[in-house]
Amino acid sequence: MFPCEEKKKKKKKKKGSVPDRWLDYSPVGQRIPGTRFIAFKVPLKLSLNCQVPASESFSLWDLLDSLENQNQELGLIIDLTFTTKYYGLTDVPQSWSYIKIFTEGRQVPSDTTILSFKRAVRRFLRENRDNGKLIGVHCTHGLNRTGYLVCRYLIDVDGLDPPTAVELFNSCRGHRIERQNYLDDLLRGTRRSNSGIEEPEEEAARGLAAERPPQTGGEEGRPHSYDPAEETPPAGEKQPPSHSRRRRGHHRQRACDRPPQGSLLPTPPLPLLCKIPPITSQPRPLHRYSWSDEVSSRKQPDTESPPPADRSSAD
Numbered sequence: 570m571f572p573c574e575e576k577k578k579k580k581k582k583k584k585g586s587v588p589d590r591w592l593d594y595s596p597v598g599q600r601i602p603g604t605r606f607i608a609f610k611v612p613l614k615l616s617l618n619c620q621v622p623a624s625e626s627f628s629l630w631d632l633l634d635s636l637e638n639q640n641q642e643l644g645l646i647i648d649l650t651f652t653t654k655y656y657g658l659t660d661v662p663q664s665w666s667y668i669k670i671f672t673e674g675r676q677v678p679s680d681t682t683i684l685s686f687k688r689a690v691r692r693f694l695r696e697n698r699d700n701g702k703l704i705g706v707h708c709t710h711g712l713n714r715t716g717y718l719v720c721r722y723l724i725d726v727d728g729l730d731p732p733t734a735v736e737l738f739n740s741c742r743g744h745r746i747e748r749q750n751y752l753d754d755l756l757r758g759t760r761r762s763n764s765g766i767e768e769p770e771e772e773a774a775r776g777l778a779a780e781r782p783p784q785t786g787g788e789e790g791r792p793h794s795y796d797p798a799e800e801t802p803p804a805g806e807k808q809p810p811s812h813s814r815r816r817r818g819h820h821r822q823r824a825c826d827r828p829p830q831g832s833l834l835p836t837p838p839l840p841l842l843c844k845i846p847p848i849t850s851q852p853r854p855l856h857r858y859s860w861s862d863e864v865s866s867r868k869q870p871d872t873e874s875p876p877p878a879d880r881s882s883a884d
Contacts, residue, residue, distance in 0.1 A: 585654065587613065587620050594710045596627040597635045598742035604727070605694065605704045606719050607641065608742045610711040611648075614656040615782055629660055630781045632705070644702025645693045645773060647686065649714045661776030666693075668773040672714050677754050678721075683761050686718045687726060688770035716746040720755050725763055731756045 588611065597609040609632060618626040636643050643665055649672040661667045670685050672678050678686075693704055708714035716738050723734040735755055739745045746752055 585616070587617055588655070588709050590710065592621065592625055594712065595743050597632060598711070600639070600641055600703060601719070601723075601737055601741045604723070605690075605702070606722075607636075607643075607703050607705050608711045608715045608719065608738070609705060609707050611650055611655045611707050611709050612660075614660050617655065629656065629662060629778070633662060636703070642700075642702050643705050644697055644700070645689075646705045646707070647689055649706065649708040649718065658774055659777045662778050663776045665776045666773035667776055668771065672708065672718075674708070674714060675748065677750055678714065678718060680761060683718065683721055683725075684765060685770060687722060687763065687766040688768065689773070690722060691726075691766050692770055693773070710744075712742060712744050713746055713748045713751055716742065717748075717751040717755065720746075721761065724755065725761050726766070 591610065591613075594610050596612075598607060600607045610627070612627055612629045612632050613621075615628070618628055633643070645666045645668065646661065648667065648669045651671050651673050653669075658667060668689050670682060670689065672682050690704060706715045706719055716735075720731070720734040720738050723729040723737070724731050729737070735746065735752065
């Protein structure tokens with residue numbers, strides 16, 4: 570197999586799976602004091618949460634429950650992931666707004682990305698100055714890209730000292746920013762301009778999820794006999810055909826039900842006895858019969874044959 574084909578197979582295997590090291594990070598941090606920011610790792614849609622144990626699953630509705638436990642209310646989600654495969658607008662509760670800023674990982678975000686982030690935050694704060702709703706920010710792990718852009722806002726707009734901003738984020742998230750190039754730019758890099766942050770940015774979309782989906786965890790939340798192919802499709806949606814091999818195997822006799830070779834088959838059960846119908850015809854009359862008639866019909870000889878001569882006297 571060529572190396573390029575092997576790489577393609579590896580990529581296909583990762584498609585539609587839980588992000589690498591996703592389970593290594595806590596789902597939600599704490600609100601950063603004096604701000605509206607709260608950071609968390611990317612929530613997963615139902616089909617991805619089914620791949621992890623129920624105790625480790627984390628959806629947008631789990632995020633809502635976690636914030637309620639902190640007596641906090643979310644108003645806006647800023648999604649920094651560079652993909653749309655983890656969840657969609659149909660998974661976001663209707664009470665939240667959502668904005669997507671595609672941010673590539675591992676490299677310091679561009680000035681355009683930084684400006685888009687600042688505009689989204691400023692617009693939300695203007696429209697929600699009369700309430701205390703939070704701005705939830707996440708990338709894949711809610712740590713590096715999230716930490717950089719939140720700290721960049723605190724440094725450039727709110728005027729915080731860079732080390733103070735980084736330490737404040739780390740303590741509230743519960744994890745420390747890992748990318749050294751992000752830390753170097755925050756601590757020793759130049760501040761970015763705030764020119765144009767009051768200009769209108771793309772309007773945030775409204776969530777489309779009206780109610781919480783049915784609770785289905787992963788290995789601990791499903792019975793052992795669960796098969797995703799057996800789930801009932803929504804009304805009006807055509808159910809995909811099952812695998813032909815599996816369909817044939819459903820009617821095939823299992824090996825444990827077949828008798829072993831060379832052994833006798835079990836005796837079939839005896840049939841139930843049927844009622845014998847009554848005899849309706851008259852029996853034939855019996856004729857008189859005696860043994861004397863039989864004896865008389867056979868005449869015996871009058872004389873008996875003489876006994877054989879004794880040969881011993883002749884000798």
